[in-house]
Amino acid sequence: MNRDQYLTMYAQMYRIRVFEEHVNELYTSGKMPGLAHLYIGEEAVAVGVCQALRPDDYITSTHRGHGHCLAKGASADRMFAELLGKAPGYCSGKGGSMHIADQERGNLGANAIVAGSTGIAAGAAFAAKRARSDRVAVCFFGEGGLGQGILYEVMNMAALWTLPVIFVCENNLYNEYTPYAETTAGDLLARPRAFGIVAEETDGQDVRAVHAAAGRAVARARRGEGPAFLLCQTYRFLGHHVGDVNRGYYRTKDEEQRWRAERDPLQILMTWLIAERIATSEECARVGEQVRAEVAAGLQFALAAAYPDPSEVDTHVYA
Amino acid sequence: MTSDPASTVVATREITFGQAVREALAEEMRRDPTVFIIGEDVAEAGTPFKVLSGLVEEFGPARVIDSPISEAGITGLAVGAAMAGMRPVVDIMFGDFITLAMDQIANQAAKVHYMSGGKLKVPMVVRTTLGATRRSAAQHSQSLQAWVSHVPGLKVALPSTPFDAKGLWKTAIRDDNPVVIFEDKLMYPLKGPVPEGEYAIPFVTIVATSSMVQVALRAAEMLSPLGISAEVVDPRTTVPLDARALVDSARKTSRVMVMDEGYERYGVTAELAAVIAEGAFHYLDAPVKRLGAMHVPVPFSPVLEDLTVPTPERVVEVAKTLCGKR
Numbered sequence: 321m322n323r324d325q326y327l328t329m330y331a332q333m334y335r336i337r338v339f340e341e342h343v344n345e346l347y348t349s350g351k352m353p354g355l356a357h358l359y360i361g362e363e364a365v366a367v368g369v370c371q372a373l374r375p376d377d378y379i380t381s382t383h384r385g386h387g388h389c390l391a392k393g394a395s396a397d398r399m400f401a402e403l404l405g406k407a408p409g410y411c412s413g414k415g416g417s418m419h420i421a422d423q424e425r426g427n428l429g430a431n432a433i434v435a436g437s438t439g440i441a442a443g444a445a446f447a448a449k450r451a452r453s454d455r456v457a458v459c460f461f462g463e464g465g466l467g468q469g470i471l472y473e474v475m476n477m478a479a480l481w482t483l484p485v486i487f488v489c490e491n492n493l494y495n496e497y498t499p500y501a502e503t504t505a506g507d508l509l510a511r512p513r514a515f516g517i518v519a520e521e522t523d524g525q526d527v528r529a530v531h532a533a534a535g536r537a538v539a540r541a542r543r544g545e546g547p548a549f550l551l552c553q554t555y556r557f558l559g560h561h562v563g564d565v566n567r568g569y570y571r572t573k574d575e576e577q578r579w580r581a582e583r584d585p586l587q588i589l590m591t592w593l594i595a596e597r598i599a600t601s602e603e604c605a606r607v608g609e610q611v612r613a614e615v616a617a618g619l620q621f622a623l624a625a626a627y628p629d630p631s632e633v634d635t636h637v638y639a
Numbered sequence: 640m641t642s643d644p645a646s647t648v649v650a651t652r653e654i655t656f657g658q659a660v661r662e663a664l665a666e667e668m669r670r671d672p673t674v675f676i677i678g679e680d681v682a683e684a685g686t687p688f689k690v691l692s693g694l695v696e697e698f699g700p701a702r703v704i705d706s707p708i709s710e711a712g713i714t715g716l717a718v719g720a721a722m723a724g725m726r727p728v729v730d731i732m733f734g735d736f737i738t739l740a741m742d743q744i745a746n747q748a749a750k751v752h753y754m755s756g757g758k759l760k761v762p763m764v765v766r767t768t769l770g771a772t773r774r775s776a777a778q779h780s781q782s783l784q785a786w787v788s789h790v791p792g793l794k795v796a797l798p799s800t801p802f803d804a805k806g807l808w809k810t811a812i813r814d815d816n817p818v819v820i821f822e823d824k825l826m827y828p829l830k831g832p833v834p835e836g837e838y839a840i841p842f843v844t845i846v847a848t849s850s851m852v853q854v855a856l857r858a859a860e861m862l863s864p865l866g867i868s869a870e871v872v873d874p875r876t877t878v879p880l881d882a883r884a885l886v887d888s889a890r891k892t893s894r895v896m897v898m899d900e901g902y903e904r905y906g907v908t909a910e911l912a913a914v915i916a917e918g919a920f921h922y923l924d925a926p927v928k929r930l931g932a933m934h935v936p937v938p939f940s941p942v943l944e945d946l947t948v949p950t951p952e953r954v955v956e957v958a959k960t961l962c963g964k965r
Contacts, residue, residue: 410758421751421755428719440716443718474709
């Protein structure tokens, strides 16, 4: 890894952070229809994994998917447009926050069904393998997805048929409003290992650790050695969705404060870059400013963009 | 799914419904290497109904894949493979088991194209069964075609003859949308004529009034084994006229014949033909054909009189002409 690559990872995480802050603001100021599930706090997972991928690799994403989409290379302007239901959005305003897809960069879509895209990721990996390419597919899902049966059906087939798919479990500790320990029995890593899938746990707040672990999993998959499972321990700094502001009944303010103060993925990378004399704090700040300006311009673009023509309502029902 | 008016039929032979399904799959798998079948016991077992027997021998286990008993998982895998450029056929052994795959069918496959603003496609076929009276009780006998027909984004096919089965199967595999095909388990041994080689199913609209509706319905029955699917439309009233119904059917089938027992010249058939031509001109593959009473005073002798009015046999001849099947 060289200096430029580290700064790219910092910029990507910063981009997600600022994007999500704007989304929160759009919601509270009543400018955005519907809800959104923010990725703030979990940026290192999406960025660490996607930096280990090629543009032609596939990802599938979740309802908390803005971070994955940006990390895979989408631009803020068309993403904001999609969230606002505007015509230039990635899905012409028909998908919205929970269904953003960006097929040009291999993003097969966010998914509002928990674990709903596990089969899709395995299917893309299946197609890649059949086409004799070395493309891989990454399936992002939260620890809530561990409760869904399809995940186990798919892990079984992925192992059975040596599919180049990497299951990335983002354990942000909460199934919506319920601590995951209340819903999840046994050892998380024992699940993939029962299928013979190589599984590894990593610090989801440390983008370098995520990137290294993802790199190993991706390399194995490209070599034709089959699936891997990455358990990324992370934390959702905000609520389940933008409207989830009173969270006292399921977690303490102290806990949130501690994660923000000690385990912020942007802070962790910046501190390391400065300590290792790879970049100065001024350089990091400059990256931040550039990203901030770019994202703000993207938001202005989206706010000014047109809504879809009403004639669009019944197009694309069928191909 | 559209029909191909240019298709011509060479020769037919009698095969069973099950053979027709197998032939369609085999021909499409030969034609297109991205087509594969995945399901429980589809390979060596050839499904419990033996419909797919022989396919694994020709195409190998990489394209005829025995899967775990994981309806949701295999359907999801097929959705992803379809999004990434393949044309999967998912075999769900009993229609009752689509319940297990319903999220992947209704929330994923059906919606991906729309939700992505038309950027992603899911060209896949879900093959399953329907029908009772096999003494299989409540969880192996349902006919759940209504469930999937209710969901925008899915196409649903219900073949009723070997001819339909083969034609609809080939059309479904080539379709860029998710298609669910229901086969009645009792129909597999049913025999019927199926053309040699390639064909697609032509359709024709027969607009008929009064007693001509019965003639048209009888003709439709005679056309079915010839591989022509006829839709009979009865406007019920000429004034007011339900022009919309006539035009909609014409737009759907692209071939129309109009029947009325009155004189053809300057007649009801002329008016109906004009209405259809105005409303569906660009959709028509052939001029609208009229069939009315012969332009003569009605003769007394029965052998002569019977020649003056439309018969099912004449309707069949005209329909064949319209479909290029003479």
